[in-house]
Amino acid sequence: MTTNDESERHYRVVINDEDQYSVWATDGDIPAGWRPEGFTGTRPACLAHIDEVWTDMRPRSTRESTRL
Numbered sequence: 001m002t003t004n005d006e007s008e009r010h011y012r013v014v015i016n017d018e019d020q021y022s023v024w025a026t027d028g029d030i031p032a033g034w035r036p037e038g039f040t041g042t043r044p045a046c047l048a049h050i051d052e053v054w055t056d057m058r059p060r061s062t063r064e065s066t067r068l
Contacts, residue, residue, distance in 0.1 A: 011046045013037040018059035021050045 010026045014034040021037065023046045024030055039049045056063060 009043065010040055011043050013039040013046050013049055018061060019054075020059060021054045023047060023050070 011023045012026050012030075013036070014022050014024045014030055015037040016022075016034050022034065023043060024034070026040060030036065039046060041049070
């Protein structure tokens with residue numbers, strides 16, 4: 001079911017190979033280079049989840065290069 005009412009839309013949290021997070025509607029295809037992270041819900045719930053789990057905003061390649 002597709003709706004324009006934001007409160008009724010469901011989203012999923014997606015992540016890319018650089019461990020960057022985004023929110024994508026569940027009724028759409030996930031863009032190339034992204035995969036489901038496992039959390040779904042309302043947009044505010046997904047954004048709250050991302051705030052909780054994405055503690056280091058640097059891309060993975062940057063984090064790994066600073067460890068050398």
